[in-house]
Amino acid sequence: MIGAGVFGSWTAEHLRRAGHQVTLLDMEGPAHNRASSGGESRMTRGAYGKDAIYTRMALDSLKEWKALSATAGLPILIPNGVLFFFPEEQAYLTDSIAAHRALGLPSELLDGPAMARRFPMIDFSGVRAGIFEPGFGALMASRAVQTLVRNYVAAGGEFRHELTHFPQHGGPLKSIQFASGSTLEADAFVFALGPWLPKHFPDLLGSRIFATRQEIFYFAPPEGDRRFLPYVMPGWADFNAGDMYYGFPDLEARGVKFAHDKHGVAVDPDIQSREHTQAALDEVIAFRDRRFPLLRGAPLTGAEVCQYENSSNGDFLIDRHPAMPNVVLVGGGSGHGFKHGPEVGRLAAELALSGGVQSEPRFSLATKGDTQHREVH
Numbered sequence: 001m002i003g004a005g006v007f008g009s010w011t012a013e014h015l016r017r018a019g020h021q022v023t024l025l026d027m028e029g030p031a032h033n034r035a036s037s038g039g040e041s042r043m044t045r046g047a048y049g050k051d052a053i054y055t056r057m058a059l060d061s062l063k064e065w066k067a068l069s070a071t072a073g074l075p076i077l078i079p080n081g082v083l084f085f086f087p088e089e090q091a092y093l094t095d096s097i098a099a100h101r102a103l104g105l106p107s108e109l110l111d112g113p114a115m116a117r118r119f120p121m122i123d124f125s126g127v128r129a130g131i132f133e134p135g136f137g138a139l140m141a142s143r144a145v146q147t148l149v150r151n152y153v154a155a156g157g158e159f160r161h162e163l164t165h166f167p168q169h170g171g172p173l174k175s176i177q178f179a180s181g182s183t184l185e186a187d188a189f190v191f192a193l194g195p196w197l198p199k200h201f202p203d204l205l206g207s208r209i210f211a212t213r214q215e216i217f218y219f220a221p222p223e224g225d226r227r228f229l230p231y232v233m234p235g236w237a238d239f240n241a242g243d244m245y246y247g248f249p250d251l252e253a254r255g256v257k258f259a260h261d262k263h264g265v266a267v268d269p270d271i272q273s274r275e276h277t278q279a280a281l282d283e284v285i286a287f288r289d290r291r292f293p294l295l296r297g298a299p300l301t302g303a304e305v306c307q308y309e310n311s312s313n314g315d316f317l318i319d320r321h322p323a324m325p326n327v328v329l330v331g332g333g334s335g336h337g338f339k340h341g342p343e344v345g346r347l348a349a350e351l352a353l354s355g356g357v358q359s360e361p362r363f364s365l366a367t368k369g370d371t372q373h374r375e376v377h
């Protein structure tokens with residue numbers, strides 16, 4: 001198992017649970033600072049519009065996240081609820097509600113005045129409708145993956161800190177080489193390299209996985225103002241007529257989080273600058289001051305620069321390498337993959353063990369185009 005981000009670590013854990021001898025490798029630590037799974041927090045939610053496949057996966061994954069959180073000294077899941085709001089009652093909202101009703105989720109459909117009464121830290125001008133999802137919320141990203149790997153090792157799995165090289169040829173892959181000089185043989189290999197996938201499989205994925213620069217900002221709430229605390233303020237996303245922003249309350253006093261969910265410029269995860277740009281900060285502040293006027297003038301408490309590893313339409317890649325039958329490729333988290341880590345890992349482990357073909361077309365290599373046209377939100 002190569003790559004100890006959220007996808008690879010859950011794949012390793014599922015393979016271990018199935019009774020296999022598993023070695024999980026990463027060139028750095030699990031969910032390190034430059035990985036897509038690094039950083040403070042990620043949102044988990046079940047609102048996916050017409051893409052109910054992801055609602056089901058988020059819900060199934062939530063059980064695993066809860067169980068993992070119960071093993072950790074500090075919280076991994078902070079289920080403070082998630083609010084998505086819209087300028088009008090659009091299909092994404094009605095489709096999400098229908099999917100949630102079918103699954104028995106207690107999500108609430110709210111109008112603008114109801115949201116304004118309940119969430120006074122947000123200015124809902126121009127907002128007509130929203131969906132509030134109790135039970136979903138924030139996953140503490142690095143902590144979650146690091147705890148998972150710690151538990152996996154305690155249960156008998158192996159983790160090795162190694163930069164891996166591998167030959168690419170037709171036929172089964174027999175072994176991989178490490179920068180340290182040693183090699184490792186295995187019956188099956190799973191590569192979950194996040195934004196490094198196109199670099200390592202340039203012929204196959206060079207034009208099918210797009211790494212883009214993403215910036216996140218945290219601001220100090222007004223001193224003593226409890227409206228920005230978790231469980232008072234929800235995780236939120238403003239659909240903002242297709243130009244989405246999202247964020248979190250002041251989790252663990254890091255600051256109130258804001259991000260613009262727009263794909264940034266194409267980047268190389270090895271060399272992109274990890275310093276935030278003034279342009280991205282200005283953009284977020286302009287949004288913040290309009291939608292969260294109580295935060296006007298709030299000082300910046302932190303910033304993170306990361307990368308999305310987008311597939312052409314936002315669907316994940318969980319498929320066999322077309323020329324190397326014992327190699328499975330996993331990735332394309334596309335800015336929404338973290339919450340699904342447990343389910344992606346389960347599906348990847350099943351595929352690696354079965355020797356069969358990917359039966360869900362949305363996760364197949366064949367459906368991954370080479371032009372970015374995001375459809376999953």
Ligand SMILES: Cc1cc2nc3c(=O)[nH]c(=O)nc-3n(C[C@H](O)[C@H](O)[C@H](O)COP(=O)(O)OP(=O)(O)OC[C@H]3O[C@@H](n4cnc5c(N)ncnc54)[C@H](O)[C@@H]3O)c2cc1C
Nearest residue numbers: 003005006007027036037043164194306333336337338339
């Ligand atoms: C800013 C931002 C916000 C996001 N927000 C959300 C959110 O709110 N909700 C949500 O669900 N998802 C969110 N996502 C998406 C989610 O975080 C990613 O889809 C997910 O973390 C991808 O995980 P991964 O395991 O595929 O990749 P990674 O975490 O990048 O893991 C890949 C690993 O492979 C290793 N590796 C690469 N090459 C080699 C090699 N040759 N040898 C050894 N190891 C190697 C790397 O070191 C790395 O650790 C967000 C992503 C970003 C960047």
